[in-house]
Amino acid sequence: xxxxxxxVVLGREVVRADIRTESGxxxxxxxxxxxxxxxxxxxxxxxxxxxxxxxxHLRDPGYEQxxxxxSGSRAAVKGGFTQICCMPNTNPVIxxxxxxxxxxxxxxxxxxCKIHPIGAITKGQKGEELSAIxxxxxxxxxxLSEDGKSVRNSKLMANAMLYASDFGLKCLCHCEDAALTEGxxxxxxxxxxxxxxxxxxxxxxxIMIARDICLSESLGIPVHICHVSTYSGVKLIREAKARGVxxxxxxxxxxxxxxxAAIATxxxxxxxxxxxxxERDRLAIIEGLKDGTIDCIVTDHAPHHxxxxxxxxxxxxxxxxxxxxxxxxxxxxxxxxxxxxxxGAGDFTLPDLSEKMSANPARILGLEGGxxxxxxxxxxxxxxxAQEWTIRPAEFVSRGKNTPFAGRKVxxxxxxxxxxxxxxxxxxxxxxxxxxxGARK
Amino acid sequence: xxxxxxxxxxxxxxxxxxxxxxxxxxxxxxxxxKTLPTLVGKSAVTLFYENSTRTRCSFELAGKYLxxxxxxxxxxxxxxxxxxxxxxxxxxxxxxxxxFIIIRHPMSGAPGLLARTVKAHVVNAGDGxxxxxxxxxxxxxxxxEHLGTIEGLRVAIxxxxxxxxxxxxNLYGLRKLGAEVRMFAPATLMPAGLATMGAKICxxxxxxxxxxxxxxxxxxxxxxxxxxNFPSLSEYAKxxxxxxxxxxxxxxxxLIMHPGPVNRGVELTCGLIDGEASRIEDQVLSGLxxxxxxxxxxxxxxxx
Numbered sequence: 001x002x003x004x005x006x007x008v009v010l011g012r013e014v015v016r017a018d019i020r021t022e023s024g025x026x027x028x029x030x031x032x033x034x035x036x037x038x039x040x041x042x043x044x045x046x047x048x049x050x051x052x053x054x055x056x057h058l059r060d061p062g063y064e065q066x067x068x069x070x071s072g073s074r075a076a077v078k079g080g081f082t083q084i085c086c087m088p089n090t091n092p093v094i095x096x097x098x099x100x101x102x103x104x105x106x107x108x109x110x111x112x113c114k115i116h117p118i119g120a121i122t123k124g125q126k127g128e129e130l131s132a133i134x135x136x137x138x139x140x141x142x143x144l145s146e147d148g149k150s151v152r153n154s155k156l157m158a159n160a161m162l163y164a165s166d167f168g169l170k171c172l173c174h175c176e177d178a179a180l181t182e183g184x185x186x187x188x189x190x191x192x193x194x195x196x197x198x199x200x201x202x203x204x205x206x207i208m209i210a211r212d213i214c215l216s217e218s219l220g221i222p223v224h225i226c227h228v229s230t231y232s233g234v235k236l237i238r239e240a241k242a243r244g245v246x247x248x249x250x251x252x253x254x255x256x257x258x259x260x261a262a263i264a265t266x267x268x269x270x271x272x273x274x275x276x277x278x279e280r281d282r283l284a285i286i287e288g289l290k291d292g293t294i295d296c297i298v299t300d301h302a303p304h305h306x307x308x309x310x311x312x313x314x315x316x317x318x319x320x321x322x323x324x325x326x327x328x329x330x331x332x333x334x335x336x337x338x339x340x341x342x343x344g345a346g347d348f349t350l351p352d353l354s355e356k357m358s359a360n361p362a363r364i365l366g367l368e369g370g371x372x373x374x375x376x377x378x379x380x381x382x383x384x385x386a387q388e389w390t391i392r393p394a395e396f397v398s399r400g401k402n403t404p405f406a407g408r409k410v411x412x413x414x415x416x417x418x419x420x421x422x423x424x425x426x427x428x429x430x431x432x433x434x435x436x437x438g439a440r441k
Numbered sequence: 442x443x444x445x446x447x448x449x450x451x452x453x454x455x456x457x458x459x460x461x462x463x464x465x466x467x468x469x470x471x472x473x474x475k476t477l478p479t480l481v482g483k484s485a486v487t488l489f490y491e492n493s494t495r496t497r498c499s500f501e502l503a504g505k506y507l508x509x510x511x512x513x514x515x516x517x518x519x520x521x522x523x524x525x526x527x528x529x530x531x532x533x534x535x536x537x538x539x540x541f542i543i544i545r546h547p548m549s550g551a552p553g554l555l556a557r558t559v560k561a562h563v564v565n566a567g568d569g570x571x572x573x574x575x576x577x578x579x580x581x582x583x584x585x586e587h588l589g590t591i592e593g594l595r596v597a598i599x600x601x602x603x604x605x606x607x608x609x610x611n612l613y614g615l616r617k618l619g620a621e622v623r624m625f626a627p628a629t630l631m632p633a634g635l636a637t638m639g640a641k642i643c644x645x646x647x648x649x650x651x652x653x654x655x656x657x658x659x660x661x662x663x664x665x666x667x668x669x670n671f672p673s674l675s676e677y678a679k680x681x682x683x684x685x686x687x688x689x690x691x692x693x694x695x696l697i698m699h700p701g702p703v704n705r706g707v708e709l710t711c712g713l714i715d716g717e718a719s720r721i722e723d724q725v726l727s728g729l730x731x732x733x734x735x736x737x738x739x740x741x742x743x744x745x
Contacts, residue, residue, distance in 0.1 A: 188633060189634060190633055190638075192632070193632040193633055193634045193635060194638065195550060196568070196569045196570030196572070198570070199633075266549075266554070310526075310528055311526055311528065311554070312527060312546070312551045312554060313548065313550045314549070
């Protein structure tokens with residue numbers, strides 16, 4: 001397959017080139033490739049290294065009414081993702097090799113993007129005993145996370161980091177001091193007062209960020225901080241990096257595109273954990289992305305059934321269905337193009353965006369891919385950056401239609417998602433793994 | 442107007458109309474003229490997910506005095522116990538052709554969710570820490586009756602502001618009609634951002650009460666003490682309660698108000714509760730009158 005005449009994000013450059021793939025790998029990158037065979041005209045399109053999302057909830061097994069591996073895979077490739085890592089808060093929890101193997105098997109069946117399970121740090125995410133870390137690693141788990149909560153017991157967390165390091169696994173830390181978030185739905189500030197919704201203060205997140213940085217520093221073991229939402233958390237990570245702590249961090253599009261002002265309507269699609277914060281936080285997150293404090297953008301894709309959201313705000317499930325909007329939201333907010341140039345962050349470039357969505361996530365978890373280079377897997381995300389479109393949840397292929405971005409206009413439409421040299425979006429024709437029902441043999 | 446969900450979304454003109462009609466209702470009630478045929482042939486249901494004596498009774502009687510059929514549902518005896526969602530409960534009540542649903546709910550925003558679901562008029566009888574519009578309206582009615590106007594009044598609100606839907610609804614309503622609102626609470630019970638909504642946040646009881654036309658105490662729930670917000674009710678009364686010494690800073694004519702039920706000797710001293718300046722009992726009659734006015738106006742605008 002040859003992708004012709006594209007703007008290719010090649011490391012720190014954007015160059016006009018053709019890309020030839022062979023046997024699932026990139027075989028040649030050149031200004032003009034003289035070869036026969038199937039080719040796709042990419043004039044006016046931009047080719048990125050395949051996007052990688054290391055924080056996704058696929059809900060499978062256990063909560064298939066919200067999402068399953070098939071629908072989640074479809075959402076992923078529609079959103080431009082060639083690799084995703086799925087969190088362990090399923091039912092049963094991914095805390096042993098059997099569940100991890102199930103996910104790998106279903107992912108192979110779906111055959112759209114690469115799916116890597118993340119194992120729970122403790123059995124059943126109960127915070128009591130270490131889960132079967134070695135066994136899970138053998139079954140394909142690429143990292144560990146207690147997801148949705150912190151391991152409260154600091155000694156157990158230290159042991160987890162030490163033991164996981166024997167298997168080359170990193171802990172991805174959801175940072176939340178549970179005593180400070182009990183009963184809370186939102187961020188504490190003017191908007192929690194205005195709505196009367198119970199809010200948590202930044203310290204609820206920051207305390208655990210600080211603790212996990214301290215553990216990392218004391219033990220000399222790398223650690224990754226999940227979905228940073230506070231300006232003060234960004235500062236803690238920046239300072240830790242400056243003194244050489246091996247800490248990496250991620251954030252999500254909603255933390256740099258929305259603030260807690262969005263909760264004023266009681267729209268339960270704005271309920272997310274950690275909560276939407278204030279403008280100073282939003283700006284600090286963008287600053288953190290720019291200066292490298294925050295290494296990558298993830299979706300924290302958290303699909304829910306309508307019934308989980310069409311309830312009282314306090315009862316609504318946390319989370320945003322994000323796979324299908326992440327690229328466009330990030331591109332529009334951070335890089336900007338055409339009519340939305342002035343809304344972009346200005347000096348944030350396409351290679352910067354690509355680093356946050358491909359190279360860095362790959363590096364953090366040691367995944368193959370994340371770059372366009374001869375010999376690398378032919379994982380490519382091809383987008384029309386000039387195309388403006390409106391986010392419409394009804395058009396999501398994810399089962400989770402829960403998004404606070406309905407009606408928002410964004411730039412950057414995914415045109416092709418290529419995994420190991422095969423086009424996975426637009427979806428392959430029926431008979432393959434294209435549609436939901438069709439793929440279930 | 443379909444619903445009354447709070448005073449934040451209600452225009453000043455509407456608030457003023459409710460108060461004016463409420464004053465008429467109150468005068469009638471004082472004369473012993475209780476009933477009117479306004480809502481004959483209509484039905485109302487009170488849907489209470491939280492315990493309440495005065496608010497529920499007041500709404501129920503308001504409906505009945507206006508001629509409506511009123512049914513009471515409380516969460517403890519309803520299908521809520523069987524796990525029915527609010528949205529489904531609302532659809533059920535709508536299917537029975539209810540004209541009004543009066544809802545109290547422990548969660549902020551629940552009446553709004555119900556209002557989006559049903560055709561019936563929804564009246565918020567208190568939701569979580571969000572709003573309690575009928576309480577604020579009855580407070581304002583009491584002020585207008587005894588002080589002649591709302592505009593230019595200085596109203597001091599003291600107590601558990603953080604958890605108080607009453608304080609917020611009063612703030613919204615009083616500000617819209619041109620009153621000044623001063624607030625004071627222990628630091629643990631003062632939420633963020635009220636200053637941006639027009640309240641003057643004070644650092645002492647005396648500062649809050651200084652020159653006030655109305656001094657309002659808010660109920661302290663015992664559970665707040667257990668949650669570590671203050672050491673004991675007696676310490677609360679000593680450092681944060683309103684007493685005769687504090688009242689010396691208010692105008693000599695200042696009224697004492699409280700949404701009830703009052704913890705005697707905690708938010709206010711017994712002397713103030715039972716004293717001449719107290720309008721606490723009169724607030725109850727204002728409540729009945731203002732709720733009759735609310736139902737009447739919702740009904741009128743439907744027919745108009």
